[in-house]
Amino acid sequence: MSSISPAGADVTPGGKDAGPAGPPGRTSLFGISLNIRQSGIYIAFALIVVLFSVLTDGALLQPQNISNIIVQNSYILILAIGMILIIIAGHIDLSVGSVVAVTGAIAAVLMVNYGVPWPLALLLTLIAGGLIGAWQGFWIAYFGIPAFIVTLAGMLLFRALTLTVLGNQGIGPFPDPVRTLANGFTDGYLGNIGLGPLGGADLFSILVGVIAVAGMATSQWRTRSARLRYGQDVDPPALFLLKIIAGAVVVMAVVVQLARFKNLPWVLVLLAFLVLGYSLITTRAVFGRRIYAIGGNLQAAMLSGVKVKSVVFWIFVNMGVLAALAGVIFAGRLNQAGPTAGNSFELDAIAAAFIGGAAVQGGVGKVVGAITGGLIMGVINNGMSLIGAPSERVMLVKGIVLLAAVAFDVWTKRRAGSAA
Amino acid sequence: MTDDILRMRGITKTFPGVKALQDVNLSVRQGEIHAICGENGAGKSTLMKVLSGVYPHGSYEGEILFDGDPCRFATIRDSEQRGIVIIHQELALCPQLSIAENIFLGNERAARGLIDWNRTNHEAGGLLTRVGLRENPVTQVSDIGVGKQQLVEIAKALSKEVRLLILDEPTAALNDEDSAHLLDLLRGLRDEGITCVIISHKLNEVMAIADSITILRDGRTIETLDMKTDHVTEDRIISAMVGRDLENRYPPHEPKIGDEALRIEDWTVHSPTQRERKVVSGAGLTLRRGEIVGLAGLMGAGRTELAMSVFGRSYGTDISGRIYRDGKLVEIRSVRDAIDHGIAYATEDRKRYGLNLIDDIKRNVSAAQLSKLASRGWINDNEEYRVAEDFRASMNIKAPSVLSVTGKLSGGNQQKVVLSKWIFTDADVLILDEPTRGIDVGAKYEIYSIINHLADQGKAIMVISSELPELLGLCDRIYTLSAGRITGEVSRQDATQERLMQYMTKGQE
Numbered sequence: 015m016s017s018i019s020p021a022g023a024d025v026t027p028g029g030k031d032a033g034p035a036g037p038p039g040r041t042s043l044f045g046i047s048l049n050i051r052q053s054g055i056y057i058a059f060a061l062i063v064v065l066f067s068v069l070t071d072g073a074l075l076q077p078q079n080i081s082n083i084i085v086q087n088s089y090i091l092i093l094a095i096g097m098i099l100i101i102i103a104g105h106i107d108l109s110v111g112s113v114v115a116v117t118g119a120i121a122a123v124l125m126v127n128y129g130v131p132w133p134l135a136l137l138l139t140l141i142a143g144g145l146i147g148a149w150q151g152f153w154i155a156y157f158g159i160p161a162f163i164v165t166l167a168g169m170l171l172f173r174a175l176t177l178t179v180l181g182n183q184g185i186g187p188f189p190d191p192v193r194t195l196a197n198g199f200t201d202g203y204l205g206n207i208g209l210g211p212l213g214g215a216d217l218f219s220i221l222v223g224v225i226a227v228a229g230m231a232t233s234q235w236r237t238r239s240a241r242l243r244y245g246q247d248v249d250p251p252a253l254f255l256l257k258i259i260a261g262a263v264v265v266m267a268v269v270v271q272l273a274r275f276k277n278l279p280w281v282l283v284l285l286a287f288l289v290l291g292y293s294l295i296t297t298r299a300v301f302g303r304r305i306y307a308i309g310g311n312l313q314a315a316m317l318s319g320v321k322v323k324s325v326v327f328w329i330f331v332n333m334g335v336l337a338a339l340a341g342v343i344f345a346g347r348l349n350q351a352g353p354t355a356g357n358s359f360e361l362d363a364i365a366a367a368f369i370g371g372a373a374v375q376g377g378v379g380k381v382v383g384a385i386t387g388g389l390i391m392g393v394i395n396n397g398m399s400l401i402g403a404p405s406e407r408v409m410l411v412k413g414i415v416l417l418a419a420v421a422f423d424v425w426t427k428r429r430a431g432s433a434a
Numbered sequence: 435m436t437d438d439i440l441r442m443r444g445i446t447k448t449f450p451g452v453k454a455l456q457d458v459n460l461s462v463r464q465g466e467i468h469a470i471c472g473e474n475g476a477g478k479s480t481l482m483k484v485l486s487g488v489y490p491h492g493s494y495e496g497e498i499l500f501d502g503d504p505c506r507f508a509t510i511r512d513s514e515q516r517g518i519v520i521i522h523q524e525l526a527l528c529p530q531l532s533i534a535e536n537i538f539l540g541n542e543r544a545a546r547g548l549i550d551w552n553r554t555n556h557e558a559g560g561l562l563t564r565v566g567l568r569e570n571p572v573t574q575v576s577d578i579g580v581g582k583q584q585l586v587e588i589a590k591a592l593s594k595e596v597r598l599l600i601l602d603e604p605t606a607a608l609n610d611e612d613s614a615h616l617l618d619l620l621r622g623l624r625d626e627g628i629t630c631v632i633i634s635h636k637l638n639e640v641m642a643i644a645d646s647i648t649i650l651r652d653g654r655t656i657e658t659l660d661m662k663t664d665h666v667t668e669d670r671i672i673s674a675m676v677g678r679d680l681e682n683r684y685p686p687h688e689p690k691i692g693d694e695a696l697r698i699e700d701w702t703v704h705s706p707t708q709r710e711r712k713v714v715s716g717a718g719l720t721l722r723r724g725e726i727v728g729l730a731g732l733m734g735a736g737r738t739e740l741a742m743s744v745f746g747r748s749y750g751t752d753i754s755g756r757i758y759r760d761g762k763l764v765e766i767r768s769v770r771d772a773i774d775h776g777i778a779y780a781t782e783d784r785k786r787y788g789l790n791l792i793d794d795i796k797r798n799v800s801a802a803q804l805s806k807l808a809s810r811g812w813i814n815d816n817e818e819y820r821v822a823e824d825f826r827a828s829m830n831i832k833a834p835s836v837l838s839v840t841g842k843l844s845g846g847n848q849q850k851v852v853l854s855k856w857i858f859t860d861a862d863v864l865i866l867d868e869p870t871r872g873i874d875v876g877a878k879y880e881i882y883s884i885i886n887h888l889a890d891q892g893k894a895i896m897v898i899s900s901e902l903p904e905l906l907g908l909c910d911r912i913y914t915l916s917a918g919r920i921t922g923e924v925s926r927q928d929a930t931q932e933r934l935m936q937y938m939t940k941g942q943e
Contacts, residue, residue: 241816244819244820298815299813300812303804303813307790307797307801310791310793311786311791314786314788314790314801315790316748317745317781318769318801318802319768319769321768377792377793
C-alpha cells in the first residue's frame with residue numbers, strides 16, 4: 015500500500031474513487047429515463063383505477079362516485095399528511111384515531127351544547143388538537159420515550175377522554191357551515207355551461223380547474239427554466255410537456271366529472287391547499303429539510319446543529335392540529351360526534367404513508383405519495399363495494415396491497431444496492 | 435520449544451484492499467504472561483480474532499498449533515472447547531442479567547433443560563472467590579463497576595476451564611486501583627498454570643507483568659523479547675513499535691501562523707455511562723490561525739471525547755472548563771452554538787455520525803448551515819445546487835452529479851463531502867477527527883492538500899489521528915493525550931514518533 019506514494023506529485027485520481035453513484039432504479043426506456051421506484055406508486059394507482067373501472071363497467075368514474083371517493087376519504091388523507099411527516103422523521107403515531115374522536119367530541123360540545131359560534135369553536139378545537147400533540151411530543155422529544163409507546167398510551171387516553179365527554183351517546187347536530195365544509199359543495203356562482211355530449215357542468219368549477227392547471231404548468235415551467243439557468247439536468251422538452259399534459263388531463267377529467275355532479279366538494283378545496291402547502295414545506299422549507307435529516311441519520315443531524323427535539327416536538331403538534339381538523343370534518347360529515355369515531359383511522363393513515371413510498375427506517379417519503387397511497391386504498395374500498403364484495407375481502411385485499419407495496423420498495427432498494 | 439502452548443506460523447489475513455496481517459509468527463510458552471504491543475492498527479486485535487475463531491479457518495493463511503496440534507477453528511465455540519478464551523475490550527456482558535447468569539451464559543448449569551439455580555449460584559460464588567470479587571452472585575451486572583465487570587468476565591473464562599486467556603486492553607477503562615488488582619489476579623492465574631496473552635498500550639504495565647513481549651507493526655511481527663534474557667526497556671519497545679520510515683506522502687507546506695483562535699482551559703469531562711469517571715481531566719490547549727495542530731493519543735485516551743465535548747457538548751456529562759474564541763470567553767451549550775461560534779467538527783465515523791447516507795451530496799453539503807441558503811425559512815434550491823456544484827469541482831468529489839446519493843460514494847469522496855459541509859459553515863476552527871481513516875493513499879494526499887489549503891486561508895485546524903506519521907507529516911505542533919490528560923506539547927521540529935509515543939503511554943501519575 016505504502017508503495018504508491020506520490021512524492022510531491024499532484025493529486026492522484028485514485029481509480030477506485032470514481033464509483034457509480036447515480037440514483038437507484040433508473041432504467042432507460044426509448045431514451046426517456048424512468049425512475050421506477052419513485053413513479054411506481056403512480057403507475058400502480060393508474061392500474062388500480064383502470065382495473066376497477068373495467069370491473070365496475072365504468073361506475074367507478076361516474077361523477078357522483080368520484081365525488082364520493084374524495085369526500086369519504088378526506089379525513090384519512092388529512093391524517094396521512096401529518097403522518098408522513100412523522101414517519102419521515104422515523105417515528106409513528108398510533109393515537110390519531112382517538113384524537114379524531116376526542117376533538118370531534120370537543121367541537122360538538124362547544125358548538126352544540128354551549129352554542130359557541132362555529133368559527134371560534136373550530137379554532138378552539140384545532141388548538142385543543144395542538145395541545146394534545148404537544149403533550150405527546152413532549153414525552154417523545156424531551157423525555158425520550160419511543161413514539162410507539164407514547165401514542166399507544168395516547169390511543170387509550172384520548173379514547174377514554176372521548177367516552178368521558180360523550181358518555182355513551184353521540185352529540186349533534188352540527189351547525190350548517192360545518193356540515194357544508196365536511197359534506198357540501200361550492201355554489202354554482204357562474205351558472206352552467208354546456209359540454210356537448212357530457213351535458214351541463216358548473217362553469218365556476220371548471221374555471222377553478224383551468225386556473226389550477228395553468229398555475230401548475232407555469233410553476234413547473236419556471237422551476238425548469240431556473241434550473242436550466244443554473245446548468246442543472248432537466249427532463250427533455252418532450253417529456254416535460256408530456257408530464258404537464260398528463261397532469262392537466264387527469265386534473266381536468268376529475269374537475270369536469272365533479273362539475274357535472276354537484277360542483278367542487280369543499281373538502282377537496284381544503285385538501286388541495288393542504289397538499290400544496292405541505293408539499294412546499296417538505297421540499298422547500300428549512301423545517302421540512304430537517305425532518306428528512308433527522309429520519310435519514312439522527313446522529314449526523316444532531317452533529318450538524320439540527321435542534322432535533324424541537325423539530326420532533328413540532329411535527330407531533332402539527333399532527334394533533336391536523337387530527338383535530340379531520341375530527342371536525344368527520345363529525346360534521348356524520349352530523350354527530352360519536353364515541354366510536356375514528357376507530358382504526360391511524361392504521362389507514364399509516365398504511366397510506368407506507369403504500370405511498372415512505373420507508374420504515376425513516377428519511378424517505380413525500381406528501382403526494384401519502385395522498386396517492388390513501389387514494390389507492392380509497393379506490394379499492396369504493397371499487398370493491400361497488401362490485402358487492404364483502405368487507406372481509408376488502409380487508410384482505412388492502413392487507414395484501416400494503417405488504418406488496420412495502421415488499422416492492424424493499425426489493426428495489428436491495429436491487430439498487432447490489433447493482434452498485 | 436516443546437513447552438510452547440501456542441504457535442501461530444505465517445499468519446496472513448487480507449481484508450478487501452488491506453493486508454491486515456502479513457506472515458505473522460507468535461509463540462507463547464506454557465504458563466507465561468505474554469504481552470503483545472503495537473500501534474493502533476498494527477494488527478493485534480486481528481491476530482487475536484484469527485486465533486479465537488472469530489475469523490474462521492480458511493479466511494486466513496498460515497497455521498495455528500495449540501499443544502502441538504494443528505487447529506482449524508470455525509467458530510469461537512471451537513476455540514473455547516480447546517480452552518482458548520478471549521475477553522474483548524468492550525465487555526460482552528448482559529447488563530440486565532445477574533453475575534451468575536452471565537458467568538454461565540451459553541454454558542448453563544442445567545438438568546433436562548431446566549436451570550439448576552442452586553448449582554449456578556453456588557459455583558458462581560466459588561469462581562468469584564477465585565478472582566477476588568466480593569459480590570453476591572445474584573447481583574445484577576449493571577449494578578457493579580467496570581473493574582468488577584472485568585473480573586466477572588475472567589470468572590466466566592475460568593468457568594470454561596480456560597488454558598489460554600486472551601485479554602484485549604483489559605485496563606483501558608479501569609482506574610489505578612482496579613488495574614493493580616487485575617494485574618495481581620493475572621499473576622495468580624499464571625501460578626495456577628493458566629497462560630495469558632495480554633494486549634496493552636500501557637507500557638509500564640507490560641513491563642511490570644509480562645514474561646515476554648511480541649511487537650507487531652504494520653501487520654508484521656517485529657520481534658519477540660524475553661524479559662529475563664533480553665535487556666528490555668520502554669524505549670526499546672517504543673522504537674520497535676514505531677520504527678517505520680517516514681515517506682514523502684505529505685504535500686509540502688509553509689505555515690503562516692496568526693492569532694489565537696481557540697483556547698481551552700481546565701477542560702474536564704465525565705463519562706455519560708459511568709458518571710464518576712473522568713474521560714478528560716484538566717485539559718488545556720490552544721489553536722492558532724493558519725496552524726495545523728495535531729492531537730495524538732492511543733485508543734481510549736479521550737481524543738474524540740475531548741473534541742466532541744468542546745463541539746457543543748455533544749459528548750459527556752458534567753463538563754467543566756473554559757473555552758476562549760479569538761481571546762473572548764464564550765459559552766457553548768449546544769452544537770448550534772458551536773457552529774455559530776465558527777467551530778466545526780468532522781467526525782471519525784462519517785457513516786454513522788457524518789452523513790445522511792440515503793440523501794444526495796447537495797443536501798449533505800448544506801445540512802449544517804441551511805440558513806445561508808434560505809430566506810424566511812424557505813430554501814433557494816438552485817443556489818444550493820450551485821454551492822454543491824462548486825464544492826464538487828473545488829474538492830474534486832468524484833460523482834456523476836451532486837444529486838448522487840452519498841451512501842454510494844467511496845470513503846475518500848464521502849470525506850470530501852463531510853469537509854465541504856463544514857467549510858460551508860464558514861467555520862474558523864476545524865476539528866478533524868481521523869480525517870483519513872479508511873481512505874486509500876491517493877485520496878489521503880488530496881485530503882492533506884485540502885487541510886493545508888484551509889490553514890493557508892487562516893483557519894485554525896486540529897487533526898486527531900491514530901497514525902503518528904500522519905501527524906508528523908501534517909502538523910505544525912502536536913499535543914499528546916493519555917488517560918484524559920494532556921501529557922505533552924511538541925513542536926514540529928522536536929517531534930519524533932518515539933517521543934510522542936513516550937508521552938502517549940505516560941500513565942496517570
